[in-house]
Amino acid sequence: xxxxxxxxxxxxxxxxxxxxxxxxxxxxxxxxxxxxxxxxxxxxxxxxxxxxxxxxxxxxxxxxxxxxxxxxxxxxxxxxxxxxxxxxxxxxxxxxxxxxxxxxxxxxxxxxxxxxxxxxxxxxxxxxxxxxxxxxxxxxxxxxxxxxxxxxxxxxxxxxxxxxxxxxxxxxxxxxxxxxxxxxxxxxxxxxxxxxxxxxxxxxxxxxxxxxxxxxxxxxxxxxxxxxxxxxxxxxxxxxxx
Amino acid sequence: xxxxxxxxxxxxxxxxxxxxxxxxxxxxxxxxxxxxxxxxxxxxxxxxxxxxxxxxxxxxxxxxxxxxxxxxxxxxxxxxxxxxxxxxxxxxxxxxxxxxxxxxxxxxxxxxxxxxxxxxxxxxxxxxxxxxxxxxxxxxxxxxxxxxxxxxxxxxxxxxxxxxxxxxxxxxxxxxxxxxxxxxxxxxxxxxxxxxxxxxxxxxxxxxxxxxxxxxxxxxxxxxxxxxxxxxxx
Numbered sequence: 243x244x245x246x247x248x249x250x251x252x253x254x255x256x257x258x259x260x261x262x263x264x265x266x267x268x269x270x271x272x273x274x275x276x277x278x279x280x281x282x283x284x285x286x287x288x289x290x291x292x293x294x295x296x297x298x299x300x301x302x303x304x305x306x307x308x309x310x311x312x313x314x315x316x317x318x319x320x321x322x323x324x325x326x327x328x329x330x331x332x333x334x335x336x337x338x339x340x341x342x343x344x345x346x347x348x349x350x351x352x353x354x355x356x357x358x359x360x361x362x363x364x365x366x367x368x369x370x371x372x373x374x375x376x377x378x379x380x381x382x383x384x385x386x387x388x389x390x391x392x393x394x395x396x397x398x399x400x401x402x403x404x405x406x407x408x409x410x411x412x413x414x415x416x417x418x419x420x421x422x423x424x425x426x427x428x429x430x431x432x433x434x435x436x437x438x439x440x441x442x443x444x445x446x447x448x449x450x451x452x453x454x455x456x457x458x459x460x461x462x463x464x465x466x467x468x469x470x471x472x473x474x475x476x477x478x479x480x481x482x483x484x
Numbered sequence: 485x486x487x488x489x490x491x492x493x494x495x496x497x498x499x500x501x502x503x504x505x506x507x508x509x510x511x512x513x514x515x516x517x518x519x520x521x522x523x524x525x526x527x528x529x530x531x532x533x534x535x536x537x538x539x540x541x542x543x544x545x546x547x548x549x550x551x552x553x554x555x556x557x558x559x560x561x562x563x564x565x566x567x568x569x570x571x572x573x574x575x576x577x578x579x580x581x582x583x584x585x586x587x588x589x590x591x592x593x594x595x596x597x598x599x600x601x602x603x604x605x606x607x608x609x610x611x612x613x614x615x616x617x618x619x620x621x622x623x624x625x626x627x628x629x630x631x632x633x634x635x636x637x638x639x640x641x642x643x644x645x646x647x648x649x650x651x652x653x654x655x656x657x658x659x660x661x662x663x664x665x666x667x668x669x670x671x672x673x674x675x676x677x678x679x680x681x682x683x684x685x686x687x688x689x690x691x692x693x694x695x696x697x698x699x700x701x702x703x704x705x706x707x708x709x710x711x712x713x714x715x716x717x718x
Contacts, residue, residue, distance in 0.1 A: 290615055319617035329612035333631045342626060343616040388612075395616060 243268045243399065243430050244289060249298030251284060258284050260454040262298070266432065268398070271425045273441040273462075274434045276451035277477055282434040285451070286401050289432070290321040302399065319347060322392030322400040326407050328384040330376040336363070336387055337372045340394045348395070355394070362390040366420050382413030386420055393424075400424065402433040438481060442466055450474045485679045492669055496683070499660045507660030509687055511579060515661060516648040516691065519586040523647060524640075526587050527594025534599050552592035558653055561585050565657045578659035582651065590647045597643060601636035602628055635706055641699035645692045652688075662687055 244266040251259040258281045266272055274282040287293040289300060291309035300307040307317055331339050340362060341355035350358070363369045366386035376384060385405055392400060402421065406414040418440050425431060425444045435441060441448060441462060448465040450458040452473045458465060469475050489496075499507020506514070533545035552560070564585045569575035576584070605628060613623040655664040666684040670677045 292611055292615065315617050315619050317617075318615055321615075323612075323615035325608060325612060325615075327606075327608050329606075329608035331609065331612070331627055331631075333634065343618065346622060346626060347617050391616070 243270075243303060244432075245299075245301045246285075246289075247299050249285075249288065249300065250296045251281075251288065251293065252296055258454050259288070259295075262454075262456055264449065264456065264459070266399075266430065268430050269428045270430060270446045271444055272432045272447050272449055273445040274432060274449045274451060275436065275438070275441065275477070276457070277473075277480075280451040281454040282451050283403050286403050286432060286434055289399075289401060290318050290323050292323070319343075319395050320397045320399065322395060322397035324385070324388050324392050324400065324402045324405050326404040328381070328388045328408070330384055330388055330391070332375070332377055335373050335375055336368070336379075339376060339387060340391045343391070344394050359390070359394060362393050365393075365423075366390050367416075380413060381409045382416045385409065385413075385417045389417075389420055389424075399430045399432075402431065402435070404434050404436070406435065406437060436481060438466070438478075450477070452477070485683055488669075488673070488676065488679055488683065496662070496665055496669065496687075499665050504660065505577070505579070508665040509662045511654075511660060512648075512651050512662040512687075513691070515579065515583055515586065515651040515654065515659075518583060519590065519647050519651070520644050522583070522587045523590035523594055523644075526591030527598055530591050530595035531598035531602070534595055535602065549592045549595060552589060553596070557585070557589055557650055558656060560589055561653050561656055578654060578657045579661070581657060582654040582659045582661070586647060586650055589650070590643060593643050593646075594640065597636050597639045598632070601632035601639075604635060605631055638699055638703040638706060641695055641702060645695045645699070648691050648695070649688060 244264070246262055246264040249259055249262040250257070262281075262285060264272075274286065276282055284293055288295050289302065289307065291307050291314045294309050302317060302321060305313065305317060308314065331342070334342065337356060337359055340359040341350075341352065344350045344355040344358065345352060360369065360372065363372060366389055368383060368386055368390075371379065371383065371387070376387065379387065389400075389405075405421065406417050409417065414437065418437060421431070421433065422440070422444050433441075433445075445462045448458065448460055448462050449456055450460075450465065450469070450471070450473070452471075457471050458469060458474050460470070465474065466478070469478060495508065497508050498510045499505075501507065501510075530545065530549065533541050534549065536542045536545070561582065565578070565581045568581070568584075602624075609627055609631065610623055613627040614620075618626065651661055652663040654661040655667060658664065660668075663684065666680055666687075670680040673680060
């Protein structure tokens with residue numbers, strides 16, 4: 243579904259992604275973890291062309307992703323992205339946040355788009371919020387709306403960039419449970435997160451990154467019980483050890 | 485002063501109309517309103533090259549806007565009045581010359597306000613729109629501009645109240661707008677200049693004050709909205 247080969251990327255002189263190769267099959271849930279600055283978020287952003295790459299290739303559904311090509315807009319419609327800071331559109335109501343893209347990009351009528359949006363609001367448990375402005379919602383609610391907004395384009399792939407890092411602890415659960423349900427429905431997902439309990443439950447594979455490289459690509463069972471690298475052991479100790 | 489108004493009120497209001505082209509306060513209002521209406525889209529258009537990703541285009545636009553903003557408006561008025569006929573061979577009546585100058589001059593200022601308003605929005609808004617599959621133009625139209633315009637309303641209103649007052653420079657090229665009409669009257673009423681100019685000041689105040697009130701109210705609304713937007717989420 244997603245194939246990345248020999249990807250390299252620099253921010254000026256900083257070599258942030260080094261020879262990354264990765265293959266994601268349909269229905270797989272990959273959790274990307276690793277110390278901050280390891281390149282997880284940047285890698286995620288290259289997949290839908292929010293970041294350019296210096297060399298290597300990224301293909302999604304057999305098509306090369308290139309932010310400079312004309313195809314990128316259509317390709318991005320098939321790759322949902324959920325941001326750490328939600329990035330809801332504050333000038334629009336909840337329902338308009340969800341229906342804007344399907345109406346403008348897929349040509350759905352308002353009625354069609356809203357009917358579909360209501361199903362999505364049901365799915366994230368926020369049906370009663372349809373007409374409110376996004377700034378009245380809690381962080382957890384905003385993130386669930388952001389997930390509904392991404393789902394509205396019916397993308398085969400969803401990318402999550404630390405979806406719970408900006409949330410108060412008591413709101414993490416509600417967002418993770420939505421993502422968990424999506425995983426159970428067979429959605430292909432890549433998720434950057436520090437929620438290791440969630441990773442253990444939901445991931446089909448754990449991708450552990452450090453210093454711009456993929457250090458481990460393994461099953462959650464293997465990763466949490468017997469990580470191969472010293473970096474991963476140190477990381478797990480830091481994050482779980484206290 | 486009331487006496488002056490009673491005797492010359494009509495003249496101050498519409499100039500020598502219908503014997504001469506419309507003038508006086510009416511011309512000032514027409515200049516101001518059409519200036520406001522035209523300067524806004526011109527400002528938006530001028531903002532496009534200012535945000536261009538092509539360096540030479542951006543640099544040229546910056547240079548033009550910089551020039552317009554660094555030269556006194558009076559000089560621009562004279563340039564347009566004397567130079568344009570020499571270059572394109574068509575001369576416009578003073579009122580039209582004034583309008584063209586006001587629109588370009590205020591367009592340059594508004595373009596800077598627009599750019600600042602756009603740049604002030606979090607980068608995440610653009611990224612969220614792009615990630616859904618919107619193109620750059622659609623992102624600008626549906627996501628960025630509606631938010632940016634709301635944030636820059638107070639600055640726009642204050643720019644527009646400047647524009648109203650700038651119509652007074654029409655007097656320099658003989659556009660018979662309010663200032664010119666009042667100047668003529670002061671010439672005709674020796675010894676009453678203070679009264680005439682006081683009336684003129686009152687007239688401009690009456691035109692600008694409502695805008696000032698609107699601006700203040702907008703500032704409060706936008707301030708409130710921004711407060712909500714920047715309050716920590718979650």
